[in-house]
Amino acid sequence: MEKKRFAVLLCAEDSDYVKKKYGGYFDVFVGMLSEEGETWDVYRVALGEFPDDGEINDYDGFVVTGSCHDAHGNDAWICKLLALLKKLHSLQKKVLGICFGHQILCRSLGGKTGRAINGWDIGLTTINFSPSKSLAALQIPSSLTIIECHRDEVRELPPCAEVMAWSEKTGIEMFKCGDHIMGIQGHPEYTKDILMHLIDRLLQRDLIQSCHVEAAKASLEAYELDEEAWKKLCKSFLKGPSLL
Template identity: 30%
Template sequence: MKIGILQTGHAPDELLPTSGDYDRLFQQLLAGHGFTFATYNVVDMEFPESITACDGWLITGSKHGAYEDLPFIAPLEAFIRDVYAADIPLVGICFGHQIVAQALGGKVEKFAGGWAVGRQTYDWNGEQVALNAWHQDQVVTLPADAQIIASNDFCAAAALVYGKHIFTTQPHPEFSAEFIAGLAQHRGTGVVPDPQLAQARENLDMPIDDGHIADQIARFFKDRTVA
């Protein structure tokens, strides 16, 4: 199964030599599930020729806001709507989670409650799941057919499913502790409050459930279920 990675941003330049870009993080996350991958840098206006160029699609995170007036936003939203109408499986992570919701009639805004940075825990379909997060924006109004499957006190819509078409998450299963440490150093300083950065660093050695969510993503692509 060929997965098209729609890259909506790039990792910090300082992290590229060791971690690679966002597409590499997802290839590592989903390794062993039998997928092949193609990357499209939609943030740089590199779009697939067709929604059928791949068997499924994955939209990455980004430093940009879904509500920003950027050249790639409108064509990406149109692509999302076309993929949804054609019943092709689509996964969105962080910015991907937000842009899918916005494209299908929801609302995204800069959350008044501030940032979620580093390890967070969620009620995920009745079980406790820990994942790394890095966001201030949130989905605040759901599209009509979106169903919440994960949440916590800070983020009510932490993971959504849209029938058997779409699966999206606000936290980042692809972000390792090392990557969070790099973000804290190169994108967090002066932007995220210092106490939150300190807490994120203190939690770097705590376990996360990235493999569990990777299995859910793989299962969704193959079987259209996250159960």
Template identity: 30%
Template sequence: MKIGILLTGHAPDNMVQDTGDYDHIFAEMLAGQGFEFETFAVVDNQFPDGADAADGWLITGSKHGAYEDHPWIQPLEALIRDIAAEKRPLVGICFGHQIIAQALGGKVEKFEGGWAVGRTDYRVGDQTLSLNAWHQDQVVELPPGARVLGGNDFCKYAVLEYGDTIWTLQPHPEFNATFVDGLIRTRGRGVVPDDLLDAATANLNGPNNNRDIAVKMAAVFKGKPAQ
């Protein structure tokens, strides 16, 4: 099964050599599930020919805002709507979560409550999942047909589902403690309040549910329930 990775941002330059870019991180996360991957760097205006260029699709995180005026945003939204219309599996993470909501009629904005950074708990059904967050933007209005599967007091629309084929997540299940530490050092200081960064640093090495989310993502791609 071919998964097209829609790369909407790049990992920090001084981290890529050690971690690979975001597409590489996701491919490693989903290794052993029988997938092959092809990356389309939409952030650099590299788009697939259409929704049928892959069996399933994954939209990555990004430092950009879904509401910003970049030349690749509107074509990406059109592609998302085509993927949805063809009922091909689609997973969105962080920015991917946001741009899918926006493309389908929801609203994303810079959240007035500030940032979520580091290991964070989310209520998903009857479970509490710990995942790494790194965002200020949020989905603040749901699109038609979106179903809320999980969230917390800070981010109430953290896990969304659309029909049987689209599943999206605000936090970053692809980020481990080392990667979050790198973001704190390279992109955090001077942007995110120091107290949040200090708290995230102190909490880096706690347990997380990244592996559980990898299983959920693979299930979506294979046409099975993500819950």
């Protein structure tokens, strides 16, 4: 049997802390999603590193990561990423988008993104799923906790897409398009430790206020992460014969 091959389209630069403790964000994603016998590669798209047309067909699926950049921006690499995602969609390649990846996927398909109406969402959030026989078959409960860290959101879905989940603050926490595209606004790959160090950096750069930090810490202390359920859900999407 031919080995499955996946690529992470890395849209963020590794922080010194994540690089030192986890080996970088690529290793964080591989730790969550990989299984024995698979090949995982990384393209640092934020630094201009993209797969060429010949390489695209070598992959069974792609993961688009979070980023400190805006998905509604028009930096050269973002425009190039939009073109790549349109191509992956036309080829019916499996694509999983996380946070920025969720938003840029939406934009590439004709949807709209922008600053979140309710402002920053940082901390542990409960999201609610739309009824789904496939989720029930995977024994995924009707709601799960996930780490959030975003100030942008999907404002309007593309015509091909439908909402999979929502939360109190965010109307489109997850969406799918056909059997091959899925976006998740939260960070199933994050640990509480990664979030706390990210919060410290955001505070140092005056991008958030101390009230955001206090609320995030309180949420992390009050609830546990549904890590295993998210692993199962993401792996089932990327590697299964059809979407959830």
